[in-house]
Amino acid sequence: MDYTRVDAATGASAMWLFGIFLYIHCWISSGFAFNIGHASGMGPMYSTPNPEFIDTPLQTTYHTGDLAVLHCSIHNLGTKTVIWRRANEQAPITIGTMTYIADDRFQVNHVPYKDQWNLLIKNVQLEDEGIYECQVSSTDRAIRRLITLKVEEWKSRSPLVQMSGPEFVEKGGKVLLTCNATGINYPPEEMDWFRNGQKLLSDVESGIDIYKSVSISSKSITSTLEIERATMEDDGTYICRSSDLHIASKKLNVLNAGTSNVKRGTGSDKSSQLMSGSSSSNPALKWQIFLFSMMTAAVIFV
Structure with a gap:
C-alpha cells in the first residue's frame, strides 16, 4: 500500500473540512441564516438577529x-x-x-x-x-x-473650601456647620472635622452627627456637622479639611445664658448716680453733696 498517497488524501480531507468549518463560522457571524434543512424545504433552523x-x-x-x-x-x-x-x-x-x-x-x-x-x-x-x-x-x-x-478649556481656578454656620450659639442650642469643598477635575473623596485640633466623629451619645453628599457635576463635596445640644466644651475653633488637604475654619462661641452679666458703666454714669436718688438713701453722702454745691457757688460769685 502507498502510505504517501493515503497521508496526502487524509491531509487534503482535513484541510477541506477546516475550510468548510471556517466558511460556516463566517456565514453565521455575518448574520446570515444557518440553514441545515433548507434544501428539503424545512426552512431555516437557526438565525442570528442583526445588531x-x-x-x-x-x-x-x-x-x-x-x-x-x-x-x-x-x-x-x-x-x-x-x-x-x-x-x-x-x-x-x-x-x-x-x-x-x-x-x-x-x-x-x-x-x-x-x-x-x-x-x-x-x-x-x-x-x-x-x-x-x-x-x-x-x-x-x-x-x-x-x-x-x-x-x-477650563479657566484657571484653584480648589475652593468654604464653611458656613453661626458664630454664636447659646448653651443647649443646636449647632449646624456646613463645609463645601470643590475640586478641579474631580470632587474630593472625603471631609474631616476638627475642634480645637481634635478630630470629630459621629457619636450618638455626644449628640454629634456628621453627614455628607457628593456632586459629580459640580465636582464638590458638602459635609455637615450637627451638634444637637451645645455645651461649653463645644466652644472653640472648628476646621473642615478635604481629602486633598485644603481647609476652612470658623470660631464658635457658646454663650451661657444662665450667667448674670453686670454692665460696667462710664464715669459720667457714676456721677449721675451720685447726683440722683441713690444718694437720698445715704444722708451723709447727701450732706457732702450739698456742701460741695455751696462751695462751688461761692467761688463763682467771688
Missing part, C-alpha cells in the same frame, strides 16, 4: 482634565466585536476591550448586562476633540454610530 444600537447621546461636551465618556450600547452583538476609532482614521483605538494605541488614557468600559461598550478618555485634552466611530465588526460599515466629542 441594533440603543439610543445614547450623539454629542457630548467636557472640559480639559475631565474623564470623558462616549456612550455606545448594542443589542444582539452575538459573536461580533465592537471597534472604536476616530471617524477620519482607519486605525482602531480599541477592539473589544483591548486598546490598540500607545495612549493609555483610552480604554473601553464594558457593562455586559447593559450591552454597553463605552469609550473612556481620561484627562481629556483639546486635541481629543472630534468625531468618534463605534462600529460593529462587519464587512458592512453601515453598522456604526458616530459620536461627537467637544472639549472646552
